[in-house]
Amino acid sequence: MPRTQGRRAVRGAVAAGVAVLLVAGAVGGWMFFRPGGGEDRPIVVGTTSAPTTLDPGGAYDTGAFALLSNLYQSLMTFVPGQEEPVPDAAERCEFTDNQLTVYRCRLRDDLTFSNGDEVTAEDVKFSYDRILAMAERAAQEAADPGIPAEEKFSYAGPAGLLAGIEAVRTDRRDVIFELKHPDATFPFVVAGSAGAIVDRHSYEELTPRQDGVVVGSGPYVLSDYRPNEYAELEPNPHYHTESGIEAPKEPVTVRFFVQGEDGTSAEEQLAAAWHEGTLDVNAGTMPPDFMAGVNHSDPTFQLAESTGADIRVLAFNTDADSGVSERAVRRAAAALIDREAIAGHAQHDTVEPLYSLIPVGYPGHATPFYDRYHDTDVEELRAQLLQAGLSLPVHFTLAYSRGTAAEAEAAEIQRQLEDGGLFDVDVEYHEWSEFIQHVYGPRDYDAYLMGWTPDFPDPAAFTGNILGEGDGLATGFRDESVDRLIAATEAEPDRGRAAEDFQEIDDRAARSAPVIPLWQSKRIILGGRDITGIQTLSSGGGVLRLWELSRI
Structure with missing residues (x-):
């Protein structure tokens, strides 16, 4: 059986479990299935983002x-x-x-x-x-x-x-x-x-x-850790802070869900664990088809929803020996990408199409990738590629890693780029630990699908951190005019006044297309009725504020 069909079977089983649990919720809900224990039992949080290192x-x-x-x-x-x-x-x-x-x-x-x-x-x-x-x-x-x-x-x-x-x-x-x-x-x-x-x-x-040993001074100390499985955290009795954050009083266990050896995705495993009642908080990503069917008014659990700051991009290695080093190649790809189809077919409309490196909600957000490319036809692109001296179809490899929808997403992008005969794309899956090392180490992928979580809640986390000296997505792209604009935004303490420069950076990024934005996330966290703090659990910079959680 092809792996994609196997995944559909698993999702079907999960969906069936959803129905059973919601019916049970009418007489006490999934709380009936939760493991017992004393009041000092840890709050169990599930996530699909396992750390590569604790250093x-x-x-x-x-x-x-x-x-x-x-x-x-x-x-x-x-x-x-x-x-x-x-x-x-x-x-x-x-x-x-x-x-x-x-x-x-x-x-x-x-x-x-x-x-x-x-x-x-x-x-x-x-x-x-x-x-x-x-x-x-x-x-x-x-x-x-x-x-x-x-x-x-x-x-x-x-x-x-x-x-x-x-x-x-x-x-x-x-x-x-x-x-x-x-x-x-x-x-x-x-x-x-x-x-x-x-x-x-x-x-x-x-x-x-x-x-796996941590020597820190944060609100928790690490009592046990198994990579890709769990981290057990105990409140730090010697924690002091100037921030006003209250020291946590309860232990927390974070369970990490990763791709299974049988091909079951991390998202599918997380969904199954949630419906088995083994989690107090679901702070990870679940299969898009499941998320699209979540009943936001169901009384058996809490739900916190917000516009996410995470974005998904198609990044290119712009080095001279890469298959996508020519700007004409990247611009043609940018013109062929159909974000609505990706959001609808691969992501079941659980994300928002994005036409800017700077997402909705940040100063400087605009739609340069739509404005520049939406009315370009295939024959015009063909002429541009031939004028650049390229043989058609242009061949390159597209790498991707974890995520339930990642395979469908990569396949959809491959289909979009190959329609019309301009591209021949080889799609490759790599385990996350290998994938991330190759993106930032040898840099031997032509193109790769990546999620980007801002390092801090400011437009610079999407412009300077990606396009500037730090080269956060390891594209190798540098542009002196972009560097000057980045410097101007960094020198402006009033971030609203820097919006015009941010928009110009974004437009120049669209012009060279070292990175193509695809979509912006929606952030959904599920929690048990006896847990407080899920509304403030996730920060704009991707931190899980576990110290916000407590059990009623």
């Missing part, structure tokens, strides 16, 4: 970002209801010059790591320096022909977010960041996982820690 120095994926803020502290953090970051491990942080190039933070004096060590300004400096040092090591080894390819250090951490740092200094309890250029978004970077503070005595400078 923030090597983490640049949604699974890690979702979990790590629960285990580590940063100098700043985000709290529900506020768009601007607030102090966390710091007493205060501020720019000390009008040029926005010197950022100074005063560290609290009552912080300890989970191993009992004091949190010091030197630990903060070390945490930033090691990220940049690991990125430098990877770059040096990549350029060294004397090191065999299989022995080269491959790095997939958040160094791109820190690319604007010139130096980090300490002055007793103060940490001073000297920036290469004005950057109004730097406080947002500090508040994210890239700014997580680690114990300099417990982490190596040039190698990410891979043993």
Whole structure:
């Protein structure tokens, strides 16, 4: 049986289970099926985003970002209801010059790591320096022909977010960041996982820690962890913060759902676990056909819905040896992509078509990919490709990884691009751990489907972080005019006033098409009737605020 048919069979079984459970809900609902236990039993949260590592120095994926803020502290953090970051491990942080190039933070004096060590300004400096040092090591080894390819250090951490740092200094309890250029978004970077503070005595400078041990000072301590299975978190009795966040009182177990060996997707497994009653909170992604049928008024569970900040993109490797290095190829692909069909056929209308790198809800949102390409016909594109000296059909590989709809999505894009004879696309599936390493390491995919979760709630997380020096999607794209516009937005503290420059960046991105936006997510979280806090569980930066959850 083809794998796609097998998945339909599983979804059918899940759908049948849904009906049984909702009927049961009339007489007590799925709570009847929930496991028993005392009042101190953990709150069980299910997610389809498993972290690749628990070391923030090597983490640049949604699974890690979702979990790590629960285990580590940063100098700043985000709290529900506020768009601007607030102090966390710091007493205060501020720019000390009008040029926005010197950022100074005063560290609290009552912080300890989970191993009992004091949190010091030197630990903060070390945490930033090691990220940049690991990125430098990877770059040096990549350029060294004397090191065999299989022995080269491959790095997939958040160094791109820190690319604007010139130096980090300490002055007793103060940490001073000297920036290469004005950057109004730097406080947002500090508040994210890239700014997580680690114990300099417990982490190596040039190698990410891979043993699953966490030494942090966040609201939780890690009591047990099995990669791709679960993380057990206990409240940290020594947690202190300037943010006003209350220390959690209950343990939490996060269950990770990943692609099964039998081909069952992570989303399907999560849906099954939810209906078996083994989860208190469903914070992951479930199959689109299931999500389309969720009854928002069902009394047996809680539902929190919001416009998501996550976007899905088709990214291109623009290096000279790539099959999509020519701009004409990427522009033709951008013109052929039918987002309505992707959202409808592959995603069952559980997402919104997106024609901009900057999603709805952010300053600078427009529709440049629609405005520039919506009325271009196939023959016009054919002429442009031939004029660029290309042989038709243009051949390239399209890689994708996890997600129930990812296979259908890749197949739909392949069909759209190959209709008309302009392209010949080979579609390849790769396991997530392999996929993400190849995207950010050897970079040997021509094109790839990726989700993008903003590093912080600002348009720059979709423009500068993707198109700028940090090259967040590893496309290799650089454009001096875009760099100048990015610099202008970074120098403007009033983000609304920067909207015009953001729109111009977006338009130039559409012109060169190193990245093609496909859709914007809808965020849905399900929770048991005895759980509070699901409305504020998810942040705009992808963090799971597990400390917001409690049991009634």
